Amino acid sequence: MERYYQPEIETASREQLTAWQNERLVRQVKHVWDNVPYYRKKMEEKGLTPDDIRGVEDLGKLPFLSKADLREAYPYGLLAEPLKNCVRIQSTSGTTGKRVVAFYTQADIDLWEDCCARAIVAAGGSDEDVCQVSYGYGLFTGGPGLNGGSHKVGCLTIPTSSGNTERQIMFIRDLNATILCCTPSYAAYIAETMKEMGLTPDEIPLKAGIFGAEAWSEEMRRDVEKTLGIKAFDIYGLTELSGPGVSFECSAQTGMHINEDHFIAEVIDPETGEVLPDGEQGELVFTSITKQAFPLLRYRTRDICTLSHEKCPCGRTHVKMSKPRGRTDDMLIIRGVNVFPSQVETVLLNLGYGANYQLVVDRVNHTDTLDVLVEMTPEMFTDNLGEVSRRQKQIVEGLRSMLGLTAKVTLVAPKSIARSEGKAVRVIDRRKI
Amino acid sequence: MNVNQISVFLENRPGSLLAMVRVLAEKGVDMRAFSLAETSEFGIARVIVRDVEAASAVLREAGYVHSVTPLIAAAIPDTPGGLEQTLSALNDAGVNVEYMYAFVGSRQEGAYMVFRVTDNDKACEALSGAGVRLVSQEELEQ
Ligand SMILES: [Zn+2]
Numbered sequence: 001m002e003r004y005y006q007p008e009i010e011t012a013s014r015e016q017l018t019a020w021q022n023e024r025l026v027r028q029v030k031h032v033w034d035n036v037p038y039y040r041k042k043m044e045e046k047g048l049t050p051d052d053i054r055g056v057e058d059l060g061k062l063p064f065l066s067k068a069d070l071r072e073a074y075p076y077g078l079l080a081e082p083l084k085n086c087v088r089i090q091s092t093s094g095t096t097g098k099r100v101v102a103f104y105t106q107a108d109i110d111l112w113e114d115c116c117a118r119a120i121v122a123a124g125g126s127d128e129d130v131c132q133v134s135y136g137y138g139l140f141t142g143g144p145g146l147n148g149g150s151h152k153v154g155c156l157t158i159p160t161s162s163g164n165t166e167r168q169i170m171f172i173r174d175l176n177a178t179i180l181c182c183t184p185s186y187a188a189y190i191a192e193t194m195k196e197m198g199l200t201p202d203e204i205p206l207k208a209g210i211f212g213a214e215a216w217s218e219e220m221r222r223d224v225e226k227t228l229g230i231k232a233f234d235i236y237g238l239t240e241l242s243g244p245g246v247s248f249e250c251s252a253q254t255g256m257h258i259n260e261d262h263f264i265a266e267v268i269d270p271e272t273g274e275v276l277p278d279g280e281q282g283e284l285v286f287t288s289i290t291k292q293a294f295p296l297l298r299y300r301t302r303d304i305c306t307l308s309h310e311k312c313p314c315g316r317t318h319v320k321m322s323k324p325r326g327r328t329d330d331m332l333i334i335r336g337v338n339v340f341p342s343q344v345e346t347v348l349l350n351l352g353y354g355a356n357y358q359l360v361v362d363r364v365n366h367t368d369t370l371d372v373l374v375e376m377t378p379e380m381f382t383d384n385l386g387e388v389s390r391r392q393k394q395i396v397e398g399l400r401s402m403l404g405l406t407a408k409v410t411l412v413a414p415k416s417i418a419r420s421e422g423k424a425v426r427v428i429d430r431r432k433i
Numbered sequence: 434m435n436v437n438q439i440s441v442f443l444e445n446r447p448g449s450l451l452a453m454v455r456v457l458a459e460k461g462v463d464m465r466a467f468s469l470a471e472t473s474e475f476g477i478a479r480v481i482v483r484d485v486e487a488a489s490a491v492l493r494e495a496g497y498v499h500s501v502t503p504l505i506a507a508a509i510p511d512t513p514g515g516l517e518q519t520l521s522a523l524n525d526a527g528v529n530v531e532y533m534y535a536f537v538g539s540r541q542e543g544a545y546m547v548f549r550v551t552d553n554d555k556a557c558e559a560l561s562g563a564g565v566r567l568v569s570q571e572e573l574e575q
Binding site for chain 2: 378384385388389410412413414415
């Protein structure tokens with residue numbers, strides 16, 4: 001039987017959810033207007049006052065916030081509570097420019113940990129479980145979030161943080177950890193290490209994994225599930241909104257339930273800002289309606305996904321989001337088709353190859369061309385020319401069915417794709433438009 | 434009785450073959466045979482060397498994707514119909530040749546030929562049966 005951490009909230013009727021959202025949004029807009037001059041100015045520029053926002057149906061009137069706003073307002077510009085009411089900060093890894101610093105009151109920490117607790121229970125966790133948190137602890141939200149959620153559920157919590165894989169495995173085995181929380185790539189690494197140690201899935205006590213904080217594919221899920229003998233659940237979140245647990249997967253494993261009593265989700269056309277209906281792919285936008293210290297209204301996540309209000313067999317009523325397909329920054333439009341480098345990566349990984357590739361887009365005779373450079377790997381190579389050509393065509397076919405367009409695949413020498421600071425340069429767009 | 438061929442992936446662009454040959458030459462790798470297969474997009478260099486392990490290490494170090502494949506090598510009688518006789522022995526045994534190329538053997542014997550076939554054991558048997566002398570990797574190492 002399906003269990004819930006907060007059943008009355010997680011299975012609330014749509015009417016109830018809307019009623020909560022209406023009331024909380026109105027209150028939150030007023031809180032922000034009163035305490036965040038940065039956002040108040042944005043509202044004033046649109047000729048808005050809090051009176052214009054009477055419920056969720058008015059949400060679309062509010063201005064967006066973007067990552068650029070967060071950088072501009074660093075560090076205190078979006079803070080909505082006096083610092084004496086704040087008890088914690090967390091911070092993003094900040095790949096470009098300034099870091100994002102998010103503030104929390106004790107109530108903010110509580111709601112965040114509740115969200116993580118819902119995710120753990122949805123993954124089958126209870127106070128009978130031993131939950132190993134192998135996300136990094138510290139400024140990164142992964143460790144603290146799941147740690148707090150695990151406490152709330154009543155699991156025995158092992159705060160290993162990331163790294164020292166042998167010790168991770170020792171704790172899993174000696175203390176009978178049943179739930180593992182970490183990034184999917186670290187889970188894959190732990191699985192790989194266990195396999196090398198000759199451990200079979202039934203010698204590993206784990207039964208579930210809660211993996212997030214980076215993009216991962218269905219293939220990767222199946223792999224990790226098989227090697228560790230677990231069911232693997234996706235979890236989604238952003239430091240800007242609290243951390244992991246903004247949404248989480250249930251037993252159906254067909255999308256992540258967004259905690260709608262705390263966050264209102266919209267999907268918009270990244271070009272026009274227009275709100276899109278269920279099922280249409282666009283940029284995910286969140287409004288946090290309960291957070292006190294760092295309440296973001298209509299925050300553009302840059303993640304591309306779809307929403308679904310379809311009834312879920314798990315009984316939860318909160319809207320589901322698909323696994324993000326990529327970031328708006330990475331999206332390419334080629335011959336009118338949206339293409340994400342991550343889709344190319346999925347095709348290559350599916351065929352058992354590495355993820356060293358580069359997309360070269362050009363325009364020849366008014367038509368876009370896509371050339372995918374793939375670094376040759378020992379797995380892809382044989383002495384037989386025909387066989388290598390066949391494997392190359394297989395990649396072309398895989399790309400055609402994934403992207404809906406024909407790409408040229410060029411096999412190139414290992415390590416020949418330009419790298420910048422250790423990361424491969426994924427896209428070269430030579431189109432002059 | 435096999436010889437080990439090293440196959441190397443090459444991009445099809447000017448200079449890539451030269452760069453690889455140069456790497457081998459600089460490290461003193463002694464090549465006995467060389468053949469190139471290519472499409473418009475990439476190429477595979479096939480090399481027979483005296484010391485397979487050393488050559489493989491040199492290529493690995495230089496970052497080349499390559500593989501080592503056991504092939505059949507035979508001394509082809511330097512008489513009219515010598516190659517025909519060899520090929521028909523393979524044909525009669527039902528062994529398919531995927532590719533083959535020649536290289537210079539000893540002064541007395543003339544040409545050596547390497548064959549990439551579907552079944553090495555069967556090919557060895559067929560050629561020995563037809564009186565064709567097989568060449569081993571050890572012999573190349575001398
Ligand atoms: Zn569900």
